[in-house]
Amino acid sequence: MDDRSPDMLRSTLTAGVAFGTLGAIPYVRLINISCCCLLVTACGFLAAYLYSRECRLARVAFRPGAGATVGLIAGAFYALSQTLVGAVVVIAVGNDDVRRALGWLRQFAPPESMEQIDQLLSQPDAVHPAGLVLEFFMSLLVAAVVSTLGGLVGGTTFRVAPPAAGPQPTDRDIDREPPSLPNV
Amino acid sequence: MRPVSNTAARSAVLAASLLAASCLAGLALASALEARGIGGAEVVRAAYAPLCHQLPARSLHFAGQPLPVCARCLGLYAGGFGGLFLAWLIPALGKRANGRWLVIALLPTIVDGLARVLGWPGAANLPRLVLALPAGMVAGLLLAEGVADLAAHGPAGAWRLLGSHRPGSVPGRG
Numbered sequence: 001m002d003d004r005s006p007d008m009l010r011s012t013l014t015a016g017v018a019f020g021t022l023g024a025i026p027y028v029r030l031i032n033i034s035c036c037c038l039l040v041t042a043c044g045f046l047a048a049y050l051y052s053r054e055c056r057l058a059r060v061a062f063r064p065g066a067g068a069t070v071g072l073i074a075g076a077f078y079a080l081s082q083t084l085v086g087a088v089v090v091i092a093v094g095n096d097d098v099r100r101a102l103g104w105l106r107q108f109a110p111p112e113s114m115e116q117i118d119q120l121l122s123q124p125d126a127v128h129p130a131g132l133v134l135e136f137f138m139s140l141l142v143a144a145v146v147s148t149l150g151g152l153v154g155g156t157t158f159r160v161a162p163p164a165a166g167p168q169p170t171d172r173d174i175d176r177e178p179p180s181l182p183n184v
Numbered sequence: 185m186r187p188v189s190n191t192a193a194r195s196a197v198l199a200a201s202l203l204a205a206s207c208l209a210g211l212a213l214a215s216a217l218e219a220r221g222i223g224g225a226e227v228v229r230a231a232y233a234p235l236c237h238q239l240p241a242r243s244l245h246f247a248g249q250p251l252p253v254c255a256r257c258l259g260l261y262a263g264g265f266g267g268l269f270l271a272w273l274i275p276a277l278g279k280r281a282n283g284r285w286l287v288i289a290l291l292p293t294i295v296d297g298l299a300r301v302l303g304w305p306g307a308a309n310l311p312r313l314v315l316a317l318p319a320g321m322v323a324g325l326l327l328a329e330g331v332a333d334l335a336a337h338g339p340a341g342a343w344r345l346l347g348s349h350r351p352g353s354v355p356g357r358g
Contacts, residue, residue, distance in 0.1 A: 033237045035297065036257045064330035065337050113240050142234045152330035153323055157283040 006058050008070055011050035016077020019043035023078065024085035026093060030101055037146045043078045044071030044147035048154025061162035064155035071151015075143030083136040194272060196335030197328045201268035204324070208261055211251045219247035228252065244309055255309040256293065259316025266317070267324020268331075278332070281325035289318035 023029050023039045032039045048067040055062035106117050210228055217225035232238065232252040240250035244258060251258060271278030292315040296307050307315060 036253075036260055037235055063337060064333040068330060068334060138234065146235070149327065152334075153286075153326045156281070156326040156329040156333075157286065 004058055004060050005066075006051070006054040006060075008051060008073055011054060012047050012070055012073040013077055014050055015043050015047035016074040017081045019046065019074075020078040020081030021085050023082040024089050026089060029086075037142065040075065040078060040143050040146040041150035041153075043074050043143070044150025044152075045154040045157075047071055047074035047147075048151045049158050052155075052158035052160055055160045059163050060160070062155070062158065062160035064152055064159060067155015067158070068148050068152040071148045071154065072144060074151065075147030076140060078147060079136055079139040079143045082139055083132060086135070087132055190332070190336055193332035193335045194275065196331050197268060197272045197275075197278070200328065200331045201265060201272055201324075204261065204265035204268050208265055211253060211258065211261075212246050214252045215246040215249040218249045242309065242312075244313065255313040256296075256316045259293075259313035260320035260323070262313070263317040263320020263322075264324040264327065265320075267321040267326075268328050269324075270321070271325050271328030271332075275332075278325050278328040281322055281329065285322045286319070286326065289322040292316075293319050 019039050019042060023032055029039075044067075047070045051066070051070045052062045055066075102117050106114070210231070214225050214228035214232070217223075217228065229238070229252045236253040236257045238250075238252055239254065242254040242256075243250040243252075244255050245251065253261070267281075271281075296312060296315050299305070299307075
């Protein structure tokens with residue numbers, strides 16, 4: 001990565017907060033459960049896309065390795081925002097979507113799954129500080145792996161080739177006054 | 185970007201495909217342990233829990249026990265392993281994979297998922313696994329390129345979270 005590389009904060013924060021919030025919204029968050037952590041993967045992928053765009057504007061190379069880093073940082077923001085927004089959602093409306101989905105699944109579930117579903121349905125909706133911390137670290141662990149993979153795939157997909165080698169402007173070139181127009 | 189044929193990069197891709205293979209082996213291990221009544225199956229199953237709903241009705245069975253991930257996830261993992269392994273065998277293939285391939289490979293899984301959401305009859309477990317294979321494979325190929333790049337260059341400059349340079353600014357000038 002070269003010295004002119006743009007900072008990663010804007011792209012990682014945007015992707016992390018956007019998908020972290022989506023991952024905490026009732027019903028939408030079920031996408032994570034039913035589609036192999038799709039929101040977490042997409043978080044890393046989007047962060048890589050946004051950062052590649054910034055790199056393109058800054059005319060610096062964007063490698064898949066940088067995509068992995070961007071995905072990792074975006075995953076951390078994802079975990080933080082999902083935990084915080086998720087706590088607010090549970091306080092405000094409870095886990096209604098999860099309960100409804102489990103109730104729906106219960107109709108089709110084979111007998112061996114009944115006990116598992118009933119156990120989940122019997123859990124009360126509450127936010128405990130210790131549970132919140134545990135949830136954050138669990139979310140962080142998953143996001144660190146899955147979002148990094150998403151970032152790595154995004155980094156390969158949106159890679160920006162290094163600019164063609166040419167004479168680099170030196171300090172003297174930059175300090176030099178622009179040539180004045182001849183007096184006519 | 186350095187080509188995947190670089191020895192270190194190829195070794196990294198092989199290591200990644202072995203890691204993917206061990207993830208697949210872990211799935212069979214959980215079911216086998218459970219079938220034989222040996223302890224530890226719950227721990228292995230719990231390791232996969234954050235990644236999948238693990239509903240037995242939506243999962244394939246091994247040794248008479250449901251695998252710890254659903255058929256679609258199994259297809260993605262198996263495809264991912266296949267993609268990584270193919271990229272190790274044929275490095276040029278990894279270099280050719282791109283975003284368009286990924287979109288096309290994702291289509292069968294997206295259509296199947298949408299069919300379920302819309303209430304249409306979706307695919308059964310085995311077809312669902314097959315539908316997810318291409319997406320996993322292309323993701324594996326792209327991943328192989330990323331792993332190769334990481335091995336060749338490392339995550340250099342990785343922690344420029346709050347760098348002072350904005351797009352368009354001149355480096356080293358206040």
